[in-house]
Amino acid sequence: MSFSNEQTEELKVKLLEEKKRILSHLKTAKKNSSFGENIDDTDDETEETEEFANYLGVERVEEDAIHDIDVALEKMKEGLYGACEQCGNQISYELLSIEPESALCKECKLAEK
Ligand SMILES: [Zn+2]
Numbered sequence: 001m002s003f004s005n006e007q008t009e010e011l012k013v014k015l016l017e018e019k020k021r022i023l024s025h026l027k028t029a030k031k032n033s034s035f036g037e038n039i040d041d042t043d044d045e046t047e048e049t050e051e052f053a054n055y056l057g058v059e060r061v062e063e064d065a066i067h068d069i070d071v072a073l074e075k076m077k078e079g080l081y082g083a084c085e086q087c088g089n090q091i092s093y094e095l096l097s098i099e100p101e102s103a104l105c106k107e108c109k110l111a112e113k
Pocket residue numbers: 084085086087088089104105106107108109
C-alpha cells in the first residue's frame with residue numbers, strides 16, 4: 001500500500017461516514033414502513049406487497065453498499081486496501097477519494113462498462 005497514513009485515515013473516515021449514513025437511512029426506512037402492522041387488514045394486501053417489493057429493492061442496494069464498505073475496511077486492516085481486485089494495480093487516490101469502497105482501478109472500471 002503506497003498511501004500515506006493520513007490518506008488512508010482520511011479514506012477510512014469516509015468509509016465509516018458513508019456506512020453510518022446508509023445505516024441510518026435503512027433504519028429510517030424501516031421505521032417509516034408500516035409492514036406487519038396491518039396483518040388483519042387483508043384489503044391492503046396487494047398494495048402492501050408491491051410497496052414491500054420496492055422497499056426490498058432499495059434495501060438490497062444499500063446492503064450491497066454496506067458490504068462493499070465492510071470489505072474495504074477489512075482490506076484496510078490487512079494492508080491490502082487500494083489494490084485493484086482485477087489487475088492488482090494500485091487504485092489511484094483520486095478515485096478512492098471519490099469512491100473509497102471501490103475494489104477496481106479506473107482502467108478496470110472503464111473496461112467493465
Ligand atoms: Zn485494475
